Amino acid sequence: MDSEAPRIHWHSASLRERYGLPVWRLGIDAGFSCPHRSDDRLLGGCRFCAPDGNISAYQKSRPVLPSVEAQISRALEFTARRYGAQAYFLYFQAYTCTNAPVETLRRIYDETITAFARACGQLYETRGPGLPPKVAQRLRVSPQALKGIIVGTRPDCFDATKAALLAEYAQRGLEIWVEFGLQSSHDDTLSFIKRNHDVSSYRAAMEIARHAGLKRTTHLMLGLPGESREMMIESARVAARTETEGIKFHDFRIARGSAFARSFPAGEIVQIHPARLPSLLADCLEVIPPATEIMRLSSDFRPEECIDLHPPLDKHILAHLVEKELIRRGSRQGWRFDGGLGGPSLSENGA
Numbered sequence: 001m002d003s004e005a006p007r008i009h010w011h012s013a014s015l016r017e018r019y020g021l022p023v024w025r026l027g028i029d030a031g032f033s034c035p036h037r038s039d040d041r042l043l044g045g046c047r048f049c050a051p052d053g054n055i056s057a058y059q060k061s062r063p064v065l066p067s068v069e070a071q072i073s074r075a076l077e078f079t080a081r082r083y084g085a086q087a088y089f090l091y092f093q094a095y096t097c098t099n100a101p102v103e104t105l106r107r108i109y110d111e112t113i114t115a116f117a118r119a120c121g122q123l124y125e126t127r128g129p130g131l132p133p134k135v136a137q138r139l140r141v142s143p144q145a146l147k148g149i150i151v152g153t154r155p156d157c158f159d160a161t162k163a164a165l166l167a168e169y170a171q172r173g174l175e176i177w178v179e180f181g182l183q184s185s186h187d188d189t190l191s192f193i194k195r196n197h198d199v200s201s202y203r204a205a206m207e208i209a210r211h212a213g214l215k216r217t218t219h220l221m222l223g224l225p226g227e228s229r230e231m232m233i234e235s236a237r238v239a240a241r242t243e244t245e246g247i248k249f250h251d252f253r254i255a256r257g258s259a260f261a262r263s264f265p266a267g268e269i270v271q272i273h274p275a276r277l278p279s280l281l282a283d284c285l286e287v288i289p290p291a292t293e294i295m296r297l298s299s300d301f302r303p304e305e306c307i308d309l310h311p312p313l314d315k316h317i318l319a320h321l322v323e324k325e326l327i328r329r330g331s332r333q334g335w336r337f338d339g340g341l342g343g344p345s346l347s348e349n350g351a
């Protein structure tokens with residue numbers, strides 16, 4: 001084993017390889033609702049889901065802008081000015097972003113791509129004057145900076161016609177990802193957290209997306225009430241066997257306003273201690289294929305949005321601790337993937 005090679009196959013590193021520079025996600029609320037919530041987005045839904053339907057932390061930290069173009073302009077200016085960003089994915093993130101007839105989806109996706117191009121065109125012209133030349137120069141973002149689209153959705157809100165629509169954008173040269181919430185591969189857990197779909201619908205949606213040539217991300221939540229360590233690792237195995245191209249791990253957090261936040265004071269649920277995460281994540285990474293791109297290891301909330309008994313680990317510190325744990329084991333992502341290189345069994349490494 002090359003001890004210098006990265007232990008985790010990070011999505012960010014893969015994007016840098018594919019495009020030669022960092023790619024930024026512009027999280028968008030395009031006005032979708034969720035089929036699992038009431039029309040006004042406020043009632044029903046998964047027990048862990050915050051009322052805002054997982055809009056990006058960046059968008060949450062500022063006043064909500066109803067227009068997609070305004071959202072894009074603001075995020076574009078911020079990332080270009082502060083980081084010199086020159087490559088982007090448009091990320092349809094809030095609620096369920098395939099929850100509309102296919103022609104409506106086409107209109108929304110097309111309008112958003114057009115809004116991106118327009119925002120790029122206006123950025124330097126409207127914001128540059130008056131800025132020092134070096135800063136203004138960073139605001140020259142080409143419409144070709146758009147590299148792809150990401151669509152977050154539920155497995156039961158996806159079908160072959162929606163997959164075919166997204167495949168059209170792939171044919172136009174964009175990298176297209178569909179993000180499916182699975183959270184757990186155990187139907188009892190899905191029922192307990194009120195996901196309102198089962199594991200078989202996840203597998204079916206993954207297959208539809210694969211046939212259409214789309215890249216797929218699976219969301220998994222670690223520490224859900226009632227789940228043992230082995231159950232969580234099994235969820236990672238189930239996702240791995242679908243050959244999912246990407247995985248996002250979330251640690252279970254009690255979001256204020258969620259149904260779990262209401263049941264928490266009654267003692268119905270407990271939270272995983274952050275100190276358990278590094279070795280648990282190392283276990284999960286070991287059963288995931290080496291080629292799967294890891295997009296995140298923990299949830300992304302601002303402190304005031306959750307009920308936390310223990311301060312959560314900073315995401316960079318967590319990543320460092322997971323890497324350290326893999327090094328300690330002489331292991332890496334994919335080390336125990338079925339059909340992979342093979343390695344020590346769970347009991348041998350004391351997990």
Ligand code: SF4
Binds near residue numbers: 035045181
């Ligand atoms: S499907 Fe997504 S948006 Fe809808 S309630 Fe569940 S987590 Fe929230």
